[in-house]
Amino acid sequence: MKASVENVSKKSSKKNKDCNGPQAAAGSASDGRKQQQTKPAGESQKLAMNRVEVSEVLSKGDAASAMRAEPTVKSAAKVQETGNDANSAVEKTKAQLKAERRAAFEAQKAAQLVAQKNEEKEAGGKSKADLRAERRALQEAQRAAKMQTAVKPGKEPGSDDSAAGISALPKKLVTGQASSNANVEGKASRQDQPQDAAKKVAKKSTGESRKQKELHLLSHLVQNPGTVDHLRSYGLSGSQIHPAVLRIGLQMAEGVVTGSNSRCTKMLCAFRSVIRDYTCHANKRISQDIREQLDCDIKFLKECRPLSVSMQNAITFLKGQISEIQDTEAAEKVKEKLVESIDKFIYEELCLAKKQITYEAQKKILHGDVILTYSSSSLVKSVLKTAHESGTNFRVVIADSRPKLEGREMCDYLSGLGINCTYILINAVSYIMREVTKVMLGAHSLLANGYVMSRIGSSQIALVAKAKNVPVLVCCETYKFSERVHTDSFVSNELGATAELLTSLPPDIKVDDLKDSPFLTLLNLMYDVTPPQFVDMVITEKGILPCTSVPVVLRMRNAAGQ
Structure with missing residues (x-):
């Protein structure tokens, strides 16, 4: 293309020379000026023509190059289409391979299941379906037998066929021939029974199930029977329980000894008698032997009545003292140490604590105060007595509730001291709180x-007092502090005797009818929990503390014990 352009330019230059030569030789002087004037115009026209020819040649060259490049473009397009076809072929091959692998895996899995079923049949002689059918037939037979026994007093003469059908079911089950005929016979026998009797049985079963469902929530709690009949197996002759423990346990079961402080004190006094009367065995370590003896006594006390938190903490303290016993020490010396530990615990944790709490709490009672207390508390009794003896003039409102009505004892005690008392039931608290x-x-x-x-x-x-902006003071010894965490009364509680709820009923209501009613569940919870936001302060022997200080006090006690 460049060569053609050069040739064209050479030809144009040669023509220019041929044209300019004769004009220069033949021109005259007069015509020279005209030739000089016309020469530039002719040259410009020739140059324009040359430029047109060059552009035409260039356009022809571009078309030729385009024609030469067209086969190359077509071949490249064909190569690209071939590559796409190859990729699609590879993708189809991968999908086919994946489908083949899946089919092979499913076939292998099916073969394994078949082999497993064959092995089960060879080993047990029965498949799972057969065993399931046998169990279903057995359940139908048992259900039919129960219905038959329930309707037996009022059965009709035509009920012999049903009994025969029911008796025939177990025979088929023994021979291993569990089929649908057994189920059909069982159903037919139940349909032959009287409908009225069936309704009674269904009603009874519904009541029992409903009762069990309602009690399932509190099934983990121990029910106090309120009697000592279940303790008759513990006799004095040949019993491992010490007589002092037997006496205290029976008093707790009958409700003679109540209150956490009283129960704890009586228990420790009984354990002190056990240790004093202890005789060492030659083949046992003294610490192990004493622990085993106390474990038997503790088990008996639990059967009499569930242990309070104060009793549990006292038992933990006593077992800690037993664990520090050296086996090389003499038995008398060990017994003396344990008795001293028990006496020290009673004196420091109960007696001294009571005095200190009484001293701190009576300072909170001012002249003209109206103090409301609930039920009966030995510690509150001591506080009110000390405040009255100090000359403070105040009035006491005693709130009480059924079924124990322990506030009556509190009212008798305080009124006997000359304190002005008012006795109400708990349903009148919101009225008197003003x-x-x-x-x-x-x-x-x-x-x-x-x-x-x-x-x-x-x-x-406490809730009513908080609503009326009345401060709530709680008196409690630190040995009653517990590491447990509860937010309701159902996790850990004590169930009292249900017979106590049925006292003082009108004469037209029969107690036996209420007890036997399937739609009535008697629940006698002994304790509840009060949130800390309803309590303003806790008065202890360590001082006046908030409710949230329990972990700190426990940490201090553990550090002092170590």
């Missing part, structure tokens, strides 16, 4: 999350 200036309660235990565990009904009184 006159109250302070609420003072006892405690069964103080939990690690600050909740106060006390006689059931205490949380209601």
Whole structure:
């Protein structure tokens, strides 16, 4: 293309020379000026023509190059189409391979299942379907037998066929021929029974199931029977239980000894008698032998009545003292140490603590105060007595509740001291609270999350007091502090005797009818828990503390014990 352009340019230059030569030789002087004037115009025209020819040649060259490049483009397109076809072929091959592998895996799995079923048949002689059919037939037979026995007093003469059908079912089950005929016979026999009797049985079963379902929530709690009939197996002759423990256990079961402090003190006194009367065996270590003896006594006390938190903490302390016994020490010396430990615990944790709490709490009672207390508490009794003896003029409102009505004892004790008392039931607390200036309660235990565990009904009184902006004071010894955490009364509680709920009923209501009613469940919870936001302060022998200080006190006690 460049060569053609050069040739064209050479030809054009040669023509220019041929044209300019004759004009220069033949021109005259007069015509020279005209030739000089016309020469530039002719040259410009020739140059324009040359440029046109060059552009035409260039356009022809581009078309030729395009024609030469067209086969190359077509071949490249064909190569690209061939590559796409190859990729699609590879993809189809992968899908086919995947389908083949899946089919092979499913076939292998099916073969394994078939082989497993064959092995089960060879080993047991029965397949799972056969065993399932046998169990179903057995259940139908048992259900039919129960229905037959339930309707037996009122059966009709035509019920012999049903009994024969029911008796025929177990025979088929023994021979291993479990078929649908057995189910059909069982169903036919049940249809032949009287409908009225079936309705009665269904109604009874429904009531029992409903009763069991309602009690399932509290099935983990121990039910106190309220009698000592279940303790008759523990006799004095040949029994491993010490007589002092037997006496205290029976008193707790009958309700003679109540209150967490009283029960704990009586238990420790009984254990002190056990240790004093202990005789060492030659083949046993003294620490192990004493622990085994106490374990038997503790088990008996649990059967009499569930242990309180104070009793559990005292037992933990006593077992810790036993674990420090050296086997090389003499038996008399060991017994003396344990007795001293028990006496020290009673004196420091109960007696001294009671005095200190009484001293701190009576300073909170001012002239003209109206103190509301609930049920009966030995610690609150001591506080009110000390405040009265100090000359403080105040009035006490005693709230009580059924079924125990322990507030009557509190009312008799305080009124005997000359204190002005008012006795009400718990349903009148919201009415009398407008006159109250302070609420003072006892405690069964103080939990690690600050909740106060006390006689059931205490949380209601604390709630009403909080609504009326009346301060609530709780008196509790630190040995009652527990590491447990509860937020309700159902996790850990004690169930009282249900017979106590049926006392003082009108004469037209029969107690036996209420007990036997399938739609009535008797529940006698002993304790409830009060949230810490309803309690303003806790008065202990360590001082006046908030409810949230329980973990700190427990940490200090453990560090001092170590």
